[in-house]
Amino acid sequence: DQQVKQNSPSLSVQEGRISILNCDYTNSMFDYFLWYKKYPAEGPTFLISISSIKDKNEDGRFTVFLNKSAKHLSLHIVPSQPGDSAVYFCAARLGDMRFGAGTRLTVKP
Amino acid sequence: DTAVSQTPKYLVTQMGNDKSIKCEQNLGHDTMYWYKQDSKKFLKIMFSYNNKELIINETVPNRFSPKSPDKAHLNLHINSLELGDSAVYFCASSQGGRLFFGPGTRLTVL
Numbered sequence: 001d002q003q004v005k006q007n008s009p010s011l012s013v014q015e016g017r018i019s020i021l022n023c024d025y026t027n028s029m030f031d032y033f034l035w036y037k038k039y040p041a042e043g044p045t046f047l048i049s050i051s052s053i054k055d056k057n058e059d060g061r062f063t064v065f066l067n068k069s070a071k072h073l074s075l076h077i078v079p080s081q082p083g084d085s086a087v088y089f090c091a092a093r094l095g096d097m098r099f100g101a102g103t104r105l106t107v108k109p
Numbered sequence: 110d111t112a113v114s115q116t117p118k119y120l121v122t123q124m125g126n127d128k129s130i131k132c133e134q135n136l137g138h139d140t141m142y143w144y145k146q147d148s149k150k151f152l153k154i155m156f157s158y159n160n161k162e163l164i165i166n167e168t169v170p171n172r173f174s175p176k177s178p179d180k181a182h183l184n185l186h187i188n189s190l191e192l193g194d195s196a197v198y199f200c201a202s203s204q205g206g207r208l209f210f211g212p213g214t215r216l217t218v219l
Contacts, residue, residue, distance in 0.1 A: 002151065032206055034206075034207065034208075036208075036210075041118075041212065041213070042212050042213070043113070043199050043201070043210030043211050043212050043213050044152070044199070044208075044210045045210070046207050046208070046209070049206070049207070087150075089152065091208075093206060095165075096154050096157065096165055097154065097208060099144075099151060099152035099153075100151075101149060101150045101151050102150050
């Protein structure tokens with residue numbers, strides 16, 4: 001029973017353009033959402049988060065949007081850089097943390 | 110100066126063996142976890158320990174047993190390894206709602 005879903009396994013964008021990574025969830029009781037970034041042979045690292053009482057949180061080039069009515073979360077990266085190439089995991093918290101399967105982002109120079 | 114470390118990074122072993130993965134965090138966090146990343150790439154929680162008490166156990170077979178000698182360590186012991194145990198195992202600690210992951214241990218059972 002996957003409560004957090006990332007339906008796009010991969011995404012490729014050109015350097016300088018916007019990257020949009022999407023995440024859907026099923027449990028309306030989740031109170032906190034996070035994005036993690038993972039490079040090969042490393043553990044996931046925290047990127048940005050948003051509380052369920054907000055609809056937007058921005059940190060530099062990264063912005064997370066939350067649409068509670070649609071149970072949808074998205075991460076915008078602008079402008080995208082080659083160093084952003086990694087796997088991005090969406091996570092939602094209700095007590096413990098539930099993760100999606102990840103989206104592999106490739107930013108081409 | 111690694112915050113969450115795990116050893117070994119790679120582990121290749123035969124079916125039926127018993128193995129352990131060690132985890133240490135130097136962040137002073139109260140809660141530590143073990144996650145399993147399966148073949149479908151989902152990160153699924155296995156255990157968490159808070160002040161040496163197990164507070165989550167997500168239908169994990171009892172062949173898996175977490176052992177926490179102190180607040181900074183949470184080791185994972187696996188008995189009678191099976192082929193389906195092959196996966197990447199991540200240790201993590203948490204504070205303030207955020208998880209800090211170790212680099213992972215890739216376990217391959219032959």
